Amino acid sequence: STAPEMIKVEKKDKICLITLNRPKAMNSLCSQLITELSAELKQCDEDPEVRAIVITGSKKFFAAGADIKEMEERTYQENFAQNYLTNWFNVAATRKPTIAAVNGYALGGGCELAMMCDIILAGDKAQFGQPEIKLGTIPGAGGTQRLVKAIGKSRAMELVLTGDFMGAQEAQQRGLVSRVVAEDNLVEEAMNVAKKIAGYSLPMVMMAKECVNQSFETTLATGLLYERRMFHSTFAYFDRREGMSSFLNKKKPEFKDS
Numbered sequence: 001s002t003a004p005e006m007i008k009v010e011k012k013d014k015i016c017l018i019t020l021n022r023p024k025a026m027n028s029l030c031s032q033l034i035t036e037l038s039a040e041l042k043q044c045d046e047d048p049e050v051r052a053i054v055i056t057g058s059k060k061f062f063a064a065g066a067d068i069k070e071m072e073e074r075t076y077q078e079n080f081a082q083n084y085l086t087n088w089f090n091v092a093a094t095r096k097p098t099i100a101a102v103n104g105y106a107l108g109g110g111c112e113l114a115m116m117c118d119i120i121l122a123g124d125k126a127q128f129g130q131p132e133i134k135l136g137t138i139p140g141a142g143g144t145q146r147l148v149k150a151i152g153k154s155r156a157m158e159l160v161l162t163g164d165f166m167g168a169q170e171a172q173q174r175g176l177v178s179r180v181v182a183e184d185n186l187v188e189e190a191m192n193v194a195k196k197i198a199g200y201s202l203p204m205v206m207m208a209k210e211c212v213n214q215s216f217e218t219t220l221a222t223g224l225l226y227e228r229r230m231f232h233s234t235f236a237y238f239d240r241r242e243g244m245s246s247f248l249n250k251k252k253p254e255f256k257d258s
């Protein structure tokens, strides 16, 4: 496979830092960029040297949405036949933990991309929005679904129907983002969160992620059963015993991912 052109990939300390890098179009998410991103995430899932993933953009743009130039000429028939943009959902299917570090604009598909990640950290000047309505269309990658679950119906509806943007502070107060960080420290802080997660047992991290995500898909009773069965299964692991005996012996656990 050829080297990606629209994302920058740096792997160190068991973290993969992916920087969306299409400055001439405000990091708008054209097919090539999404194809490169989903291929890289799949590789991260398979790479034992990667234990957490950070996705970021530039200081001014996380991503300004899907590429409007690319979309303009498309027809319904092509969209349906080619299942247009379905590969976006590979981002949400990533099994290792993903952190979106959002500086600047996260609009349309950019906001949807951030919401496909497990944790969103926002720089203090970040702006979130689903402005598709201004283009005569509607969100197509989770903007009418994940945003409602994150911030509630009324405000989500207002953002989707008006196309207005929401700033970082408000996004944090409403629960879309976990924390607001000074713009210049954002990526470093996201890397710190990733490093902390990367220090734990990877299968436990992946199971915990799967359980939290399950809460969006099922009833409470089914979700609780899912969680309990997964919890039971952790007792099949060396790491579970290592974690508990290390605590009791006041030493640092040495997890083996097994």
Ligand code: CO8
Binding pocket: 024, 025, 026, 028, 029, 064, 065, 066, 067, 068, 069, 084, 085, 086, 088, 105, 107, 108, 109, 110, 131, 132, 135, 138, 139, 140, 141
């Ligand atoms: N696509 C293509 N080009 C873009 C995009 C975009 N999304 N956003 C900005 N650009 C381009 C502009 O056309 C302009 O190009 P040029 O320099 O050639 O004129 C350049 O970037 C700079 O843009 P502005 O002059 O507008 O810069 P401002 O600083 O004035 O404004 C904004 C910045 C607010 C980000 C503004 O550019 C804007 O509103 N952009 C559009 C945002 C938008 O509508 N996003 C939603 C797109 S639709 C979408 O995401 C649907 C997703 C569906 C996914 C479906 C999956 C199944």
